Amino acid sequence: xxxxxxxxxxxxxxxxxxxxxxxxxxxxxxxxxxxxxxxxxxxxxxxxxxxxxxxxxxxxxxxxxxxxxxxxxxxxxxxxxxxxxxxxxxxxxxxxxxxx
Amino acid sequence: xxxxxxxxxxxxxxxxxxxxxxxxxxxxxxxxxxxxxxxxxxxxxxxxxxxxxxxxxxxxxxxxxxxxxxxxxxxxxxxxxxxxxxxxxxxxxxxxxxxxxxxxxxxxxxxxxxxxxxxxxxxxxxxxxxxxxxxxxxxxxxxxxxxxxxxxxxxxxxxxxxxxxxxxxxxxxxxxxxxxxxxxxxxxxxxxxxxxxxxxxxxxxxxxxxxxxxxxxxxxxxxxxxxxxxxxxxxxxxxxxxxxxxxxxxxxxxxxxxxxxxxxxxxxxxxxxxxxxxxxxxxxxxxxxxxxxxxxxxxxxxxxxxxxxxxxxxxxxxxxxxxxxxxxxxxxxxxxxxxxxxx
Amino acid sequence: xxxxxxxxxxxxxxxxxxxxxxxxxxxxxxxxxxxxxxxxxxxxxxxxxxxxxxxxxxxxxxxxxxxxxxxxxxxxxxxxxxxxxxxxxxxxxxxxxxxxxxxxxxxxxxxxxxxxxxxxxxxxxxxxxxxxxxxxxxxxxxxxxxxxxxxxxxxxxxxxxxxxxxxxxxxxx
Numbered sequence: 001x002x003x004x005x006x007x008x009x010x011x012x013x014x015x016x017x018x019x020x021x022x023x024x025x026x027x028x029x030x031x032x033x034x035x036x037x038x039x040x041x042x043x044x045x046x047x048x049x050x051x052x053x054x055x056x057x058x059x060x061x062x063x064x065x066x067x068x069x070x071x072x073x074x075x076x077x078x079x080x081x082x083x084x085x086x087x088x089x090x091x092x093x094x095x096x097x098x099x100x
Numbered sequence: 101x102x103x104x105x106x107x108x109x110x111x112x113x114x115x116x117x118x119x120x121x122x123x124x125x126x127x128x129x130x131x132x133x134x135x136x137x138x139x140x141x142x143x144x145x146x147x148x149x150x151x152x153x154x155x156x157x158x159x160x161x162x163x164x165x166x167x168x169x170x171x172x173x174x175x176x177x178x179x180x181x182x183x184x185x186x187x188x189x190x191x192x193x194x195x196x197x198x199x200x201x202x203x204x205x206x207x208x209x210x211x212x213x214x215x216x217x218x219x220x221x222x223x224x225x226x227x228x229x230x231x232x233x234x235x236x237x238x239x240x241x242x243x244x245x246x247x248x249x250x251x252x253x254x255x256x257x258x259x260x261x262x263x264x265x266x267x268x269x270x271x272x273x274x275x276x277x278x279x280x281x282x283x284x285x286x287x288x289x290x291x292x293x294x295x296x297x298x299x300x301x302x303x304x305x306x307x308x309x310x311x312x313x314x315x316x317x318x319x320x321x322x323x324x325x326x327x328x329x330x331x332x333x334x335x336x337x338x339x340x341x342x343x344x345x346x347x348x349x350x351x352x353x354x355x356x357x358x359x360x361x362x363x364x365x366x367x368x369x370x371x372x373x374x375x376x377x378x379x380x381x382x383x384x385x386x387x388x389x390x391x392x393x394x395x396x397x398x399x400x401x402x403x404x405x406x407x408x409x410x411x412x413x414x415x416x417x418x419x420x421x422x423x424x425x426x427x428x429x430x431x432x433x434x435x436x437x438x439x440x441x442x443x
Numbered sequence: 444x445x446x447x448x449x450x451x452x453x454x455x456x457x458x459x460x461x462x463x464x465x466x467x468x469x470x471x472x473x474x475x476x477x478x479x480x481x482x483x484x485x486x487x488x489x490x491x492x493x494x495x496x497x498x499x500x501x502x503x504x505x506x507x508x509x510x511x512x513x514x515x516x517x518x519x520x521x522x523x524x525x526x527x528x529x530x531x532x533x534x535x536x537x538x539x540x541x542x543x544x545x546x547x548x549x550x551x552x553x554x555x556x557x558x559x560x561x562x563x564x565x566x567x568x569x570x571x572x573x574x575x576x577x578x579x580x581x582x583x584x585x586x587x588x589x590x591x592x593x594x595x596x597x598x599x600x601x602x603x604x605x606x607x608x609x610x611x612x613x614x615x616x
Binding site: 172175214215216219220222223224225226227229230233234236237245248249252253256259276 | 468470471474477493494497498500501504505506509512513516517568569
């Protein structure tokens with residue numbers, strides 16, 4: 001059996017990668033993917049703790065996170081498409097539709 | 101150690117049989133097509149054209165491997181592999197026979213009997229779209245891209261129907277394990293008879309998932325040249341081609357496993373003769389499974405050369421406005437039946 | 444065996460995660476993200492969370508990422524320039540966030556002494572999870588279903604092709 005701490009460290013590193021992606025990249029799609037990366041890191045932590053505690057609740061919460069991620073992806077991508085139709089780019093630094 | 105060797109042996113056997121079937125399925129397709137159109141089909145290479153697949157393979161190897169300008173070379177090369185891998189992976193959880201006495205024990209005729217078998221099939225099946233999408237996109241060709249986008253939309257849409265069609269089966273057996281589903285059909289009537297609507301939905305959705313006519317919109321020749329594999333040649337094209345046939349084999353195996361009783365052959369397998377000869381019973385089961393699969397595959401080919409192609413909007417309408425509601429109604433009806441039984 | 448597999452999957456996950464945020468081409472990013480999800484699914488299997496592993500592949504790799512690829516190809520996005528390095532405020536913020544998270548993580552690491560060696564051998568079979576889902580968590584489950592419905596409607600409304608004759612209110616927007 002592997003060391004669960006290492007799984008937690010892996011989750012932490014993944015989350016950091018996701019954060020870096022959100023903060024550094026300008027393309028809305030890559031930022032979106034980085035958010036998925038962060039959600040997955042959280043899922044990994046939940047599964048590890050669920051295993052450690054011998055309680056399935058963590059995995060159930062994981063299931064909910066995945067469902068919400070799917071909903072979020074559908075709406076988010078629709079917003080990106082709508083944005084692209086209007087602006088012909090998906091650069092977040094140049095996004096100023098909501099700025100008066 | 102023996103267990104590992106047996107598993108390796110089973111993987112090798114299944115892989116070989118699948119690849120051989122892929123090769124000869126292409127010949128069968130051309131032969132059936134020819135007879136349907138009152139032609140003779142390939143008959144120059146070997147008796148009854150039996151060496152035609154080998155000649156085709158050699159031809160593929162020696163053709164020029166062309167990569168179009170502006171294509172993404174890495175993805176262009178990876179896409180055929182992505183198209184083939186899911187279909188071959190699915191074979192791992194399909195029970196193609198009961199047990200055979202071997203090496204001083206009973207060997208299960210299934211590579212991996214997963215407790216989440218059905219989920220595994222759907223998880224892997226949902227990946228088959230990647231090969232087409234990346235292939236179409238990496239080719240840097242508008243027809244290929246259109247083919248890829250259509251393939252993506254079509255496969256996502258019909259996957260839902262595919263999933264809904266088998267939920268009543270899971271409700272009946274109470275298990276996601278494919279061997280449990282087969283065992284259930286050994287003791288009860290086949291799901292094909294109990295669940296005719298589910299069976300119909302599953303078959304139709306399988307045709308769409310494997311991109312076969314009447315649903316081969318992604319590669320509709322008149323409109324899209326050849327769809328996502330327009331820019332493919334040589335062994336890379338063969339990869340897509342073999343992937344399509346491997347997907348067909350997997351679909352046929354799933355239809356047999358889920359709806360047509362798997363390896364069970366009613367009445368005959370209960371004879372006293374087979375109770376005494378376990379090896380023969382095991383062989384009979386494998387033979388039955390292969391025979392049923394053969395009938396299914398023939399059906400696939402038969403339909404392809406008999407029906408015209410759907411238009412793209414008709415296809416989407418059929419998927420979302422007809423098949424999806426029917427799938428939900430099927431679940432409702434089956435649920436009501438179970439409720440009635442439990443009261 | 445399991446330890447080796449864990450490190451393999453972990454390396455796969457991390458390497459592809461790194462690729463996701465460093466590739467210029469969004470399609471490459473998306474494909475690496477799929478690879479990353481595979482690595483995570485492998486780790487879930489190692490922790491006997493079979494149901495989650497299957498759902499991870501089916502939902503994330505099979506549905507969400509296909510949607511991403513679909514949108515990228517539909518919009519025909521050109522590869523973007525990577526930032527030479529972050530502009531100053533986000534750089535600072537990023538370092539701060541990393542440090543805070545690192546601190547939280549170290550705290551967790553210290554607290555883990557409570558948990559050491561308490562491997563529960565819990566297996567996440569579909570039946571057991573369904574039992575939780577339809578009994579204790581029935582209301583959240585139904586709410587999630589509603590959320591998905593709302594998301595579908597929302598996505599259709601957002602991405603709908605603009606009608607040939609826009610109404611006055613749409614012109615103003």
